[in-house]
Amino acid sequence: MTSPQSAPPVSPVALFAHRDYRHLFGAQLVALFGNGLTTVALGLLAYQLAGPRAGAVLGTALTIKMVAYVLIAPLAGAWADRVPRRQALVGLDLVRASIVLMLPFIDQIWQIYVLIAILQSASAAFTPTFQAVLPDILPDERDYTRALSYSQLASSLESLLSPLLAAVLIGVVSFHWLFTGTAAGFLVSAALVVSSRIPDAVRRAGNPVVLDRILSGVRIFAATPRLRGLQGLNLVVAAVGSIVMVNTVNLVQQTLGRSESDVAWLLAANGLGVITVALSVPRLLERIGERTLMLTGAGVLLTAIVAALTSSTAVTGDWRWPVLFPIWATIGMGTGLVLTPTGRVLRRSSSAEDRPALFAAQFSLSHACWLLVYPITGWLATTTGFTTTWAVLAVLAALGIVIALVCWPRRDNEPLLHIHEPGTDPNHLTDARPLPGGGHVHAHSIVIDPNHRNWPKLVGTAGEA
Known part of the structure; x- marks a missing residue:
């Protein structure tokens, strides 16, 4: 493989000339935008049905989502080499579109929980399968690194633009119509996947028993020092990111008394933070290793949650609203620095036949961290307030950084x-x-x-x- 120092820069034009990558990137982009609209709409639906208890309801819904991710992703990884990946991805997109179309018609909180469980089970099977396709169609590490950056940029654009689009649409139509946008995104995603040539996964030698296939990715995680460190970083991202995902609606509407559109604007600030670092990551990785870059991102996240905790006690009155914007943006920056290189770390830590299982394990284990923090962020904030909640989350984030430092060796890239x-x-x-x-x-x-x-x-x- 050509070294980063001697290889010519990867041209974005050349990368997007790759037909299959172009179609898959488009599928990811439209599905992300649909998901972004649902994220905003789900928070507003919870507030409509539960009022002041919206944070607890949203925390429960997101906990159900994480349970599905933790349980379903390893099963999907175990069977990824046994089924045609293109047909599986299309079928899962169609399931997600169908479920989302039901959400505008519900009027009970328990119905949110049931539909979210089905929807996120389909997503838990879709996402790691989709992620494991990229290194197969882009074998060159520099192409793959830039593709990872574009994937993170797509997520960032969604985080930035979906709330802005939602803010505009909410001013014209009911937020229930945002779910229709999500369904449309899934359908377009399915069409783009159909038009791409996705290779089937490399089958593992022999015929390992089902339990071995389910646990193979987790075993690789447990046995690889850098991946144990990555799990610590997963905890940092979840602990700090949960205040954006769970607390934003109640913080803006209930505590500060602001509008639904302001919820979207604050979420957009978080997306803007991710966007500011996503494009720079490929160049940064040519100069410094994944370990240094990702630990820097974890430090940025810890700084951001300490700033949020300080603002909850030291900033009052009209100043509190503008102070939130740089904090939410900083959380986005730290998240981008940690998440963008993750795919490279996984690729470097696995053989081709084990790659789907390892991507599924990362999906499952990272969301296990979200499963831990979502109930804390939702229920603790409802009962004790933001200050206590964010203090607990800051401790968890600090613990994650310690785990990463201890487990991930410095001389990680040497033979x-x-x-x-x-x-x-x-x-x-x-x-x-x-x-x-x-x-x-x-x-x-x-x-x-x-x-x-x-x-x-x-x-x-x-x-x-």
Whole structure:
């Protein structure tokens, strides 16, 4: 693979000339915008049905979403190499469109919970499958890195523009029509997936039992030091991001007494923060590693939640509203710095046949963190207020940073010198040096696979061989 220092810059024009990537990026973009409209509309629907208890209702709905993500994603990853991926993605888009069209007609809180469970189960199967397609159609790491940046940029544009679009539409029609926009997004997404050529996943050798397939991605996470560190960063993103997802509606409308449109504007500030860093990440990754960049993003997130906590106690009156905008934008910046390089870390940590399971595991484990923090953010804020809630979340974010620092080694990108015991596949040992007492020693970048079922005992780095 060409090194970042010697390779020419990846042209955006050249990347979008790739037909399949262009269609899949378009599918992601329109589905994200539909989802963004639903995010705003769901918060407003909860406020319409529950009033002051909207935060608790929304927190419960989002908790149900996270339960679906945690439970369904590993199942989807286990079967990703057993079903045609294009047909599966199209079918899941159609299911999501059908469910969203039902949301405007509900008038009971329990109905929100049922439909959200079905909708998010489909999303939990769709998203990791979709994410695992990109490295298969873009094998060059520089193309893939830029594609990750564009995916994050698409999410950022959605975070920025969907609330703005929602703010405009709410001034003209009922917010219930926003759900129609979501359904349209899913249908367009399905059409674009149909028009793309998506390769089926590489099947694992043999026929492992279902439980092994379900747990394979989680086992890779548990055995890989950098991925254990990534889980700490997942906790930071969830702890800080939950105040945006859960608390914004009640903070703006109930506490500050402002309008529905102001909810959308504050959410847009968060999206603007992500956008300011998304395009710079590919260049930053040419100069510094994923570990440094992502830990910097975690530090930005911790700073933002400390600022939010300070504002809840030290800022009062008319000043509180404008102070929220830079805080929400900073949360977006930190989120972008952590999330954009994640796909590169996953790709570097897996073989092709294990990649769908690992992407599914990241999807599931990252949302397990959201499952932890959503009830805290929704119910604790309802019963004790924002100050106590944000203090608890700040502690969780600090804990996540400690986990990342301890688990993710500094010398993470170097080929590692390690010993293989007798019985290792000879094809893997073609460049290895035999040892007098048996076994072999050689150096390469490590991934957990049949030849490295556990992280090997290290002898040193390649330069010490």
